[in-house]
Amino acid sequence: MKLKFTKMHGAGNDFIVVDAINQQVDLSTQQWAALADRRFGIGADQVLVVQKSDTEGCDFRYRIFNNDGGEVEQCGNGARAFVKFVTEKGLTTQRAIRVQTMNGIIAPRLEDDGSVTVDMGAPVLEPALVPFDSAGLAGWAEGGDTLWPLSIEQPGGANTVFLSVVSMGNPHAVQVVDDVDCAPVEQSGPLIEHHPRFPNRVNAGFMQIEGRHRIKLRVYERGAGETLACGTGSCAAVVAGIRRGLLDSPVQVSARGGELSVAWAGIGAPVYLTGPAVTVFEGEVTL
Numbered sequence: 181m182k183l184k185f186t187k188m189h190g191a192g193n194d195f196i197v198v199d200a201i202n203q204q205v206d207l208s209t210q211q212w213a214a215l216a217d218r219r220f221g222i223g224a225d226q227v228l229v230v231q232k233s234d235t236e237g238c239d240f241r242y243r244i245f246n247n248d249g250g251e252v253e254q255c256g257n258g259a260r261a262f263v264k265f266v267t268e269k270g271l272t273t274q275r276a277i278r279v280q281t282m283n284g285i286i287a288p289r290l291e292d293d294g295s296v297t298v299d300m301g302a303p304v305l306e307p308a309l310v311p312f313d314s315a316g317l318a319g320w321a322e323g324g325d326t327l328w329p330l331s332i333e334q335p336g337g338a339n340t341v342f343l344s345v346v347s348m349g350n351p352h353a354v355q356v357v358d359d360v361d362c363a364p365v366e367q368s369g370p371l372i373e374h375h376p377r378f379p380n381r382v383n384a385g386f387m388q389i390e391g392r393h394r395i396k397l398r399v400y401e402r403g404a405g406e407t408l409a410c411g412t413g414s415c416a417a418v419v420a421g422i423r424r425g426l427l428d429s430p431v432q433v434s435a436r437g438g439e440l441s442v443a444w445a446g447i448g449a450p451v452y453l454t455g456p457a458v459t460v461f462e463g464e465v466t467l
């Protein structure tokens with residue numbers, strides 16, 4: 181079987197984008213992971229699948245598979261690549277579309293300068309809905325946020341990290357660090373991702389506050405490891421920072437792969453994510 185694909189990225193978070201409207205696509209978890217494999221496959225943080233939507237008022241359905249082949253709810257940088265892809269392929273003539281995801285509807289809009297702004301919906305802040313199991317844990321309030329102490333078992337002994345938990349459709353745990361370049365992202369990231377208090381695993385964000393409108397961010401992504409940028413991770417970090425009283429909207433997010441901008445007006449309001457979406461090459465792979 182041959183599969184046509186487009187390689188894209190958003191601030192270095194890279195994707196294989198597959199049109200499942202004009203070709204038959206029905207792959208297993210192992211096949212998605214094989215496509216995303218960086219040595220034996222094409223290589224990507226996520227595979228994005230473009231389908232027709234069966235939901236009233238939606239233009240497309242957007243499915244997301246992590247590098248490990250697991251299907252997940254949301255991908256912010258991917259949403260920008262998605263709208264660029266459907267535009268370049270002539271699948272729509274609209275600049276603003278509504279897209280059905282596993283966990284709600286998002287609304288990306290292609291701007292005149294080629295960047296994309298995505299209405300990512302409102303963040304979910306109730307721990308049980310992230311989901312995060314806070315039973316028996318004594319969290320404490322900082323501004324409008326609750327910080328949760330999480331014990332991370334490492335070879336050198338246990339270490340406690342203090343986390344905000346936020347869902348942007350997918351789960352995030354965000355901590356503030358003094359210097360993100362020295363943060364133990366590779367060591368603590370997988371321990372947080374697989375911590376038993378996160379029943380669906382979690383994306384682990386490490387945020388350095390540089391000013392009230394600027395952060396540096398690294399994210400150890402669930403099912404993908406550290407990526408060069410994470411869109412939903414940027415939204416979650418900014419929401420956590422605003423709720424803790426450390427940031428004011430809009431916030432410029434500096435990731436290792438590029439710059440993103442996040443705006444949030446507060447509880448109940450949607451988060452807006454703006455950034456680049458770039459087509460790298462087209463290909464065809466035999467499965």
Ligand SMILES: N[C@@H](CCC[C@H](N)C(=O)O)C(=O)O
Pocket residue numbers: 193225226246252253254255256257258350351383401402403404407409410411412413
């Ligand atoms: N890179 C993404 C997030 C992709 C999904 C994530 N790894 C998860 O498992 O939830 C983004 O830009 O949001």
